[in-house]
Amino acid sequence: MTLHRLTSERFREGADEALADAELQANLARLRGNFLARRARARDSLPEFDELVDEAVGIKNHVLEHLDTYLVAFEEAVEASGGTVHWARDDAEARRIVLNICRDAGASTVTKGKTMVSEEIGLNAWLEQAGIEAVETDLGEYIVQLAGETPSHIIAPAIHKNRRQISALFNHHHTNLEDRESDDLDGLLADARQMLRGRFLAADVGITGANFLVAETGQTVIVTNEGNGDLTQLLCGVHVVLAGIEKIVPTLEDASTLLRLLARSATGQDMTSYTTFSAGPRRGEDHDGPEAFHVVLVDNGRTGLLAGPNRDLLRCIRCGCCLNACPVYAKVGGHAYGSPYSGPVGAALTPSLAGLARTSHLPNASSLCGRCEEVCPMRIPLPGILRRLRDEEAQRGASPPVMRTGLQLWSVIAARPWLYHPLTSLTTRLLALMGRRRGHLPHLPFTGAWTRTRDLASPAGATFQSRWKAGERP
Amino acid sequence: MSDTRPRVALLVTCLVDLFRPSVGFAAVRLLEDAGCDVEVPAQSCCGQPAYNSGERHLAMKVARTMLDALEPFDYVVAPSGSCTGMVTRHYPTLFHGTPDEERACALARRTFELTRFLVEVRGVATTGSRFDASVTWHDSCSCLREAGTRQAPRTLLGAVEGTVIKEAGDREVCCGFGGTFAVKYPAISTAMAQDKAARLEETGADTVLSADLGCLLNIAGVLRRQGSPMKVRHVAEVLAGETAGPAIGEPDP
Incomplete structure (x- = not known):
């Protein structure tokens, strides 16, 4: 079972190309007025x-x-x-x-x-x-x-x-x-x-x-x-x-x-x-x-879907409403998904039909804002399905190692208050010193994904909890 | 307002804890003014980053420490729609089929986003603060679609002296933060944040407010990088009248 011309492994490159294409960005901006606003009127009436x-x-x-x-x-x-x-x-x-x-x-x-x-x-x-x-x-x-x-x-x-x-x-x-x-x-x-x-x-x-x-x-x-x-x-x-x-x-x-x-x-x-x-x-x-x-x-691939946990996807009537509501689709367009099915339903359906090996970007490239689920006339829990696909990817040990290690480290710290409090307190004080003069942090090795395009506000100083513990009150 | 003083645990949220303690102190003041006995049990993170990244067993370990810390209270209140949604919507799913499921569901029923708690549970009509500025409100996705917070912050801000609310376009559209999404797909996340910043700036408001520090860090990140004069603050600071300190991303004078 395959999907024709599947190129979802190129999602990141496709998205970058779309973001750099000013004409495409203008074309995609029409989605809001043309479809979503009309849908809202039809629904309300x-x-x-x-x-x-x-x-x-x-x-x-x-x-x-x-x-x-x-x-x-x-x-x-x-x-x-x-x-x-x-x-x-x-x-x-x-x-x-x-x-x-x-x-x-x-x-x-x-x-x-x-x-x-x-x-x-x-x-x-x-x-x-x-x-x-x-x-x-x-x-x-x-x-x-x-x-x-x-x-x-x-x-x-x-x-x-x-x-x-x-x-x-x-x-x-x-x-x-x-x-x-x-x-x-x-x-x-x-x-x-x-x-x-x-x-x-x-x-x-x-x-x-x-x-x-x-x-x-x-x-x-x-x-x-x-x-x-x-x-x-x-x-x-x-x-x-x-x-x-x-x-x-x-x-x-x-x-x-x-x-x-x-x-x-x-x-x-x-x-x-x-x-x-x-x-x-x-x-x-x-x-x-x-x-x-x-x-x-x-x-x-549909009977496989029917037997699995993402069966709700088979309710889809292909109205395209979730694409129109999706802020990621609105920026990257349909071709970036590299599948006949794009947008939220495509991000859920493509890996469910074709497997995650070549499609793992799709369930991850979502802010899980939930607007797709909100507008779906078939009440398909799309963010939940995307999360489940992320679970499946992690269970196969296929998620990116850097992200995985980072999350594991954070979770180990967060699950141990005796570790979390001294460590965070120290770190925020240090970062606050680095950023106090400008209000935001300089480029640091581990902040590049954020600071290349956005300022990162620096922490204010000691953590709330350390100040609270020291007896400070509003 | 009801007569009994409920025991309320502040779910500080890790972002407030680490980046902006002033929001935590503002939240405590607002809750105390609303007749609550506020405590801050030692806590860390709600587990959402791991939960949204497919690391369920890690998420459950982190979430269980929160469950233990927050359980003994009448209410749990968070200055965040996102962390509220994690507890109210996702803890029941995360703990489904485990011995902790019933505890998680019970905690979910007692947990609220701050502004909604003040208005809908404590019947607060005004916080009695003053803020001379025009503000625009950023609805976080989690407030809108998970925490049930839409009208409450507008009600409270409408009662702040000197404040004018200017509503933005595309209010239901995500700012592109999305937790780990912001660093996993920074180009898309930034493009979304730039669109959001443009809608907010079109209002001509001086300040953008929201209930979620994640969104605010993202929005402030783009506004500061663009050199915009628009200020960014958490709503709790304005409602508690604690706006003397620098806005988000601004230098400490």
Whole structure:
């Protein structure tokens, strides 16, 4: 089981690059107003939001308790409506299944609606290798694909780019457009639309993800604001749905409960512009629709997660809300995480799926401020999970030795008052002497990580406790 | 205010103990004025650095010495949301399934952040102090999301004579301290602190106050390095009227 293009071991370098990129910093600053403020308004205007959250958490917990039952029920319902369900244990199996479907359909071009699982398994590169062109049709994904990049945000893949950058990209790639539209927002949209229309009509296979899989009806559900998902799946001969096994909900009623939370948490909309339910291939009386309907259920580490202590992560509905709320994400952007999943949920999910060996920066690079947990509509205890991953790292003896030794030393001292008091008293007096004149400490060998970029206020003198013990009172 | 004088243990916090004893003395005065008998049992650190770094067994050793020291009191009060949160939220988790679990849960129920304790438990409406300055309040993440402290400091500061409160933007956003995070990922931590400092400076206030010395050291670190005139103090100093000494990071004249 692997995650495609995993480069999380480079987190520190990626973060440094992001911090040095002024344009990226300005682009990321838009997150606050564009998503988080709208989410807050949407939440505040729905009095029953918290009850809805309770209900949604209950639904997902119930599903995770009985996942095997619901998955089999879903499979039966899909087959009853004329579709086919495939089970993929890992990324390699998922890629093989999709490629075989494409080959059987004689496909040379596939269009794709937004699917994070496709990023997870590295589907595009695999299809390209097999001579099949994969075209992303979500505007953000389309931009990212043109740029040869990966999505930097779960719901806003190109949030790291601004209009100027996108315009330059389109100018470079859309040379075959006769009337290049202007570089304003409408012009860029018209360009992309014109480019994609032909692709939709030429595609042999359409691949989408799924926001939900409805066990009772065998339907797959996607939400979009561009309608690209509908064109992807309706205009081609074969519709392939790629979905993680945790996307199951028991009933249509349950799907509608979760849908009420999804758009509000993601973009602050009451509903997305399009919510599409797909059930099987075209039937005799249908006007349109694909000839074949395949659902590929991807495990890729999820059953391991289900059996472990971080199971709550499987409740995630990929609204991206925790990314928008995260002050670390807001500074380093999505690419620094080196995983399809970035931000707090990515920092928790990536090591849980791919192991800690290459991803140990992710759970550590957090101030544990708790804002992600506060905004999560599925009440996933993200800081708690990050802490647990840190425990796991320490237990394997894999945490950085300097940090470890420092903490051990501090803990040994702190657990022994007879040692703590004389030692700290001596140290603070010494440091106070060093810093009294300026109010802050000079650069010392052990303070570099702080004092390179910040002053470090010097201690005031003797410790509070030594003064208290000596009888000083306010 | 209630009639009985509760026995209150001051959880000094290691940062106050080591860096800024004036906050400890200010807290003692505020608690005594609020009708409490204050004691300072010998103590060290709450164990949070080890707890947040995956070193649970070390955290538990440190936390157990605190548990022993703080147990015999009616209340435990800390001039910090962070150390309060460690006791109220994380001690029960840390000691879960151990013989000390019930003790940890009981201690958690009796432990409060200072300003919240004064307002919500002791019914203090004003501390009777004077501070002629415009101030802005930095909500620490732990105050907001662990210690339940949001309104209390604003209530008390609103009653300080001569003080005007100017609220900052992005009040719920972390300053980038995060304990060991500040030294493990200093570049990210500093960038977050610079954003925070910018929001605080935009208010035009003279002084930034908070209930957490960790955040204040971080914010002061950036403001001092940038040469900003903004002063940085712990809220307890202002509420106790002890603002004659140098602000955080300023030289002792």
